[in-house]
Amino acid sequence: MTLLDTEPGSGALDAGVPASRRRWALVLLAGALALDTGGVAVINAALPSIGDEYRIDGSTLQWTMTAYAIAFAGFLLFGGRVADVLGRRKIFAVGVALFAAASLGAGLAPTVEVLIAARALQGVGAALSGPASLAMLSQIFPEGPQRNRALAVYAATGGSGFSIGLVAGGVLTDLLG
Numbered sequence: 001m002t003l004l005d006t007e008p009g010s011g012a013l014d015a016g017v018p019a020s021r022r023r024w025a026l027v028l029l030a031g032a033l034a035l036d037t038g039g040v041a042v043i044n045a046a047l048p049s050i051g052d053e054y055r056i057d058g059s060t061l062q063w064t065m066t067a068y069a070i071a072f073a074g075f076l077l078f079g080g081r082v083a084d085v086l087g088r089r090k091i092f093a094v095g096v097a098l099f100a101a102a103s104l105g106a107g108l109a110p111t112v113e114v115l116i117a118a119r120a121l122q123g124v125g126a127a128l129s130g131p132a133s134l135a136m137l138s139q140i141f142p143e144g145p146q147r148n149r150a151l152a153v154y155a156a157t158g159g160s161g162f163s164i165g166l167v168a169g170g171v172l173t174d175l176l177g
Contacts, residue, residue, distance in 0.1 A: 034161030041165030071123025095129025
């Protein structure tokens with residue numbers, strides 16, 4: 001059994017999994033959450049530049065943020081259910097891949113419509129990877145102090161990801177326009 005083997009019905013992982021492997025899993029899962037939460041915030045500082053680039057008004061500009069949030073919230077329960085049915089590891093990978101591809105699409109968007117669609121796909125990717133990562137985390141770490149610490153790191157990383165997204169959005173806007 002591999003460290004992230006969390007297919008339906010596989011049961012909890014063996015407590016004999018080395019702590020170093022559990023730590024690397026925590027880094028991976030928390031990092032994915034940081035990207036998901038940072039994805040909400042990173043665009044804030046860039047909104048004026050995006051408006052100038054695409055020559056759009058404020059109400060259309062707002063959709064670059066709202067598309068992500070609506071897609072994320074709308075698909076979150078679906079993401080959890082599909083991860084339970086099809087396998088957490090698989091859905092986590094699909095969610096991260098979709099988020100990455102949509103991020104590339106958003107960065108290269110030739111029109112505001114493509115940008116908004118890419119932001120919505122980022123939200124769907126986050127909604128797939130988020131519940132799967134939390135479920136895997138709960139399965140990898142044994143109940144008790146180890147799981148509590150892992151969940152604390154996971155949550156703190158998610159919150160930090162949002163804050164870092166705000167700062168990164170400003171830096172990227174200043175450097176790249």
